[in-house]
Amino acid sequence: MARTRRGLIAAAGALSLAALVLTGCSGNNGNPLSDDSGSKGSSGTITVGSAAFPENAILAYIYADALTNAGVKADVKPNIGQRDRYIAALKSGEIQLVPEYTGNLLQFLDGNATATSSDDVYTALKTAVKDGGGKLDAGEAEVLDQAPGEDADSYNVTKKFSDDNHVTSLADLKNVKTPLKVGANPEFATRPYGIPGLKSAYGVSATLTPINDSGGPNTLKALLDGTVQLADIYSTDPSIATNDLVTLADPQHLIAAQNVVPLIATKSATDKVTSTLNKVSAKLTTSELSDMLKKSYDDKESSEQIAKDWVKANGF
Template sequence: MKRILSAALTLPLLAAVGACGAYGSSAQPSGPQPRAAAATASAGALPTAPGSVTIGSADFPESELLAHLYADAMKARGVRTEIHADIGERAVSMAALKEGSIGAIPEYTGDLLAYLSSASTARTPQDIYARLRQAAGAQGLTVTAYAPAQDADTVTVTRATADTYHLSSIGDLKTVAHRLAFGAPAPTRTLPYGLPGLKSAYGVTFRQFVPLAPTGTITQNALRNNTVDAADIFSTDPFIPRYKLVSLKDPKHIFAAQNIVPLFRRDVLTQPMADACDAVSAKLTTTALAELDSQVANGASPDAVATTWLTATGLAH
C-alpha cells in the first residue's frame, strides 16, 4: 500500500500506512544481516575497480534521501555517481534499470519482492531477503545488504491509549478493540494485512473503521483529536517521535518487512559499491531514518541531510 500511494507522500508527510523496527514496531530483523558478498557469490566475484553508477530515486522524498545517502558513500570510495531523482513509480524504475538508464535504486524489500514475485508469502526480513536475491538474480539484478531501517506498516496509537489499555503488541488489542476506532486508507478494509489480517492473526475486531486519506498529517491529527484510537502509519513517519506515538509490535508478521535495500543491475555493481552500500545499511536504523526524514520534511534538502549524516557517522569525507 505504501509504494502504491508513494506519490502522495510529499512535504510534510512521509507517512500513512506504516510498521517498523523502532518505537515498538513489528518487523525488526533479528540475527546477523546477510552481506552483499553472499548476495552475489553465485555470480562470481565482483570487480574491484570503483566503477560508475547512475542511481535513481522514486517520486517521494525518502527515496531521494536514500539515493543521496548511498551515492555519497560510494563517491567517498572512488565510485563515480550521478543521481536521477523523481523517476516515478516502481514500474518506471524497473524499466529504467533493465534498459540501463539507471544502474541502481534504493528499494524496500517486501514491496520489491511482491513486485518481482507476486506469489511469494515471505513476511520476515530474512525470508524476504533470501527470496528477493533469487527473484532479482533471475532478472539480471542483485541486492546488497539490507538495513535494519524499515518503512513499513504499523498499527500506531497515542501514548495515552497505550498506557490506558496496556498495549505493546497488536495482540494486546484483542480484548479492547471492540471499544476502539481504527483509521487507515480505505483499501485497508479488505487488504490481507488490513482488517482481515488483524482479525485472522490476532482476533482483533475494531468497533469502527474510519477511512483516512493517505497522509501523515491527516492520520496523526485523527489520532491526536481522538477521531480514531489506532491508525495505520508508516514506521518512519516523523510524527511518531514528534508526538511520542507508539507503534505496536507485530510478532505474527501480518505486515511484510520493508527493510531498505539497494537494488543494482548485476553488470554495474562493483566491490567498492557493495562495500559502501553495506556500510550505510549497517548504520541506518529506523530511528535514524525517521529523524532524517523529519529534517527533509522541515525543509532541508535531501542532499544536505545525507551529507551531514554520512560525515557524522564517518562514512564520507
C-alpha cells in the first residue's frame, strides 16, 4: 500500500499531535508539525524534511541530530505532507534530505519497476533516483546506504494459529485445510501482494475481510478474536510484539522491500554527511523502529525526544 496511508493510523494520536506548537527546527520541543514551504535551508545548512507520520518525523530528527553532532549544520522541516510534496521540496531546495522507503520510492519514480527483494529494489532504486524518473532532474539526488530496518506490509497470524497449523511462512499456508480470511484495507482485494498474490505466488486461496484502518486496532481485533486468520499490519507496528503475533516469512518476495534509506540532494552529500548517515542507517533495524514507534504511540513521547535519546544511546 502507499506509504502515505500511515497518516490513517492512530487517529486519536493525530488529534493530540495537531495541538502541539507548530515549528520547524530540530531544537524545538514537542513533535512539531509544519508545512511552511516558503523558506529554504540557510547556506551551509542541511534541512531534513519528513512525511506526515510519526515514524518518518523521528527518522528526520535522528538524521539531523547525528549530523549536528558530527559538526554539520542541520535542522528539520517535519511533516511536510505526502511524497509528491516533499520530493518537490527537495527539488526546489527547500530541503536537502529526507528519510525514504525503498520500494515505494522506486514505484514513485518508476511505475514499471518489478523488483521486490531488498537488494534488487535497492539496486533499481539507485538507478531510478539517478535518472530522476521525471520527478527529479537527472543527477540531482541520490540514495545513501539502506538500513536493515524496513516498514512494509506484512502478513501476521496469532501464535496459536501458527502453532496449531505449523505456519511460519506464507508458503506454509497451502497446507492449511480450513478457509482463510485476510483482514486488510479494501484495496488488498486487487493489490499484487494481496489476495491475488497469495494465489499466484503461493497457491493459497483466501478471501478478504475489508477493514479500512490500515492495519490498525480494528484489524488487530479481528485477528485476535478469530474473525480473520491473517492480518496485514505494518512491520514496525508495536502491536505485533505486544500481542505476540507471528509475522509470516515471504520467501517469494511477494511484498516489495521497504527499507529505510536517506534520499539526499547530491550537492549536500559530502564525505562527512555520507559517512554519518551510512553509520546511522547501519543501526536502524526493524526492531529499533518498532521500539521507537511504541514510545510515540503508547508513551506519547515527542518525535524529537525519541530521536535525541536514540542518537545518544547509539553513540552519535
